[in-house]
Amino acid sequence: MKIVFITDMYSENMGYVENFLPKAVAKLGYEVHVIASTAQVYFNSPDYKKTYEPFIGPNIVKPEVKQMDGYTLYRLPLKSTVRKNIIRMKGLEELLAKIQPDIIQTFDVYAFTTYDVALFAKRYHIKLFTESHTHASVFNPNSFKIKLRHWLLGFPKKLKVIDEVTVRHYPIAKDVAVISENFFKVSPQKMEVQSLGVDTDLFKPVLNEGDHSEKINYRNTLGFSPEDLVCVYTGRFTPDKNPGCLAQAINYLQEQCHHHLKALFVGSGTPADIAFIESMKGCVVHPFVKVNELAPYYRLADIGVWPKQESTSQLDAMACGLPIIVSDKVGVKERVYGSGLFYEENNFIDLANKILQFTDTSLRKQLAEIGLKKVKEQYSWEAIAKKRILDYSQSLK
Numbered sequence: 001m002k003i004v005f006i007t008d009m010y011s012e013n014m015g016y017v018e019n020f021l022p023k024a025v026a027k028l029g030y031e032v033h034v035i036a037s038t039a040q041v042y043f044n045s046p047d048y049k050k051t052y053e054p055f056i057g058p059n060i061v062k063p064e065v066k067q068m069d070g071y072t073l074y075r076l077p078l079k080s081t082v083r084k085n086i087i088r089m090k091g092l093e094e095l096l097a098k099i100q101p102d103i104i105q106t107f108d109v110y111a112f113t114t115y116d117v118a119l120f121a122k123r124y125h126i127k128l129f130t131e132s133h134t135h136a137s138v139f140n141p142n143s144f145k146i147k148l149r150h151w152l153l154g155f156p157k158k159l160k161v162i163d164e165v166t167v168r169h170y171p172i173a174k175d176v177a178v179i180s181e182n183f184f185k186v187s188p189q190k191m192e193v194q195s196l197g198v199d200t201d202l203f204k205p206v207l208n209e210g211d212h213s214e215k216i217n218y219r220n221t222l223g224f225s226p227e228d229l230v231c232v233y234t235g236r237f238t239p240d241k242n243p244g245c246l247a248q249a250i251n252y253l254q255e256q257c258h259h260h261l262k263a264l265f266v267g268s269g270t271p272a273d274i275a276f277i278e279s280m281k282g283c284v285v286h287p288f289v290k291v292n293e294l295a296p297y298y299r300l301a302d303i304g305v306w307p308k309q310e311s312t313s314q315l316d317a318m319a320c321g322l323p324i325i326v327s328d329k330v331g332v333k334e335r336v337y338g339s340g341l342f343y344e345e346n347n348f349i350d351l352a353n354k355i356l357q358f359t360d361t362s363l364r365k366q367l368a369e370i371g372l373k374k375v376k377e378q379y380s381w382e383a384i385a386k387k388r389i390l391d392y393s394q395s396l397k
Helices: 017-027 092-099 112-124 144-152 155-165 174-182 209-222 243-255 271-279 295-299 312-319 348-357 361-379 381-395
Strands: 002-007 031-037 064-068 071-076 103-106 127-132 166-171 229-237 261-269 283-286 303-306 324-327 340-343
Touching (some): 002 092, 002 112, 017 071, 017 381, 031 092, 071 092, 092 112, 103 112, 103 381, 112 127, 112 155, 127 174, 127 381, 144 155, 155 166, 166 174, 209 295, 229 243, 229 271, 229 295, 229 312, 243 283, 261 271, 271 283, 295 312, 303 348, 312 324, 312 361, 324 348, 340 348, 340 361, 361 381
Parallel strands (some): 002 031, 002 103, 103 127, 127 166, 229 261, 261 283
């Protein structure tokens, strides 16, 4: 079985589905190809040059073909377009015709590329699978601006074609499924909620003396003592993620004489965002690190905290043995039930109180163990890949 994954944007050394699912499927012994544009993730962010370029390079890279983690990666040049933020790839149909895939999987049902692929799949009778990661926390279907763009770009017609050709659609959470059905007009009978995953070979808890020594070394390097209770946040330092709320919570706790409660922020943002976090007591900032170097930063910590929105980093932290604290407005509450706590979004005092609850070592241990079990059974990329292969295979019968 020959499988092609299509992604509008792609960056090496990141922890997204386009990096890990193809790797997991290839590991099962299948021929896997990933086709992406030359655009990096966040390529159109106004702060790209300051925030992301130092870590992943220029926002547009050169076309190339290379081997990555058991699969072949193709970077196709962007088609020029008069409209901003529309991605289409030059030579996409020609490359698909050359590869002759049995299965095509796209990662965003609401994309021009998926429409182009759907037309190709319909013409050549290839099985098409689609996906959506659009959470309610970042997408308001009632927004006038979104509705206007939707109609101006002809998406009602495009989505009808995509749904007609799609064999199965994978929204990554229940709230995503609601948007897929009501706004992206995916047929309900074609949908199956399937979460994103975690690479349990990369992300795992402290298991032996070597891991424990590594944890102590990382804590020492970053200025944390053995007595400190360390929260960790990884990702973008942007208002939509609001890591500043965690910084404020730690600062508040420090001022309440809880000097052992601290936080590590791994990532980047604008100089102003970084300066704000660094100005808070008990807060340490570390630049972005490659995904295959990230696990030790979770293992040195005691709690994972994401103040806003959903993030696969939450799963990575759970796989490393951390209980987590997330916003009460996330659409993936099933991740957190039994393995973490919710706090009132943007309320740093409530977040501080939740952190105080985790000063109870037995509670941290109890929730961490539940989280580890949950990750292994439900959220490993290996398990997700096996399920996906079963669906692909059945479609070819």
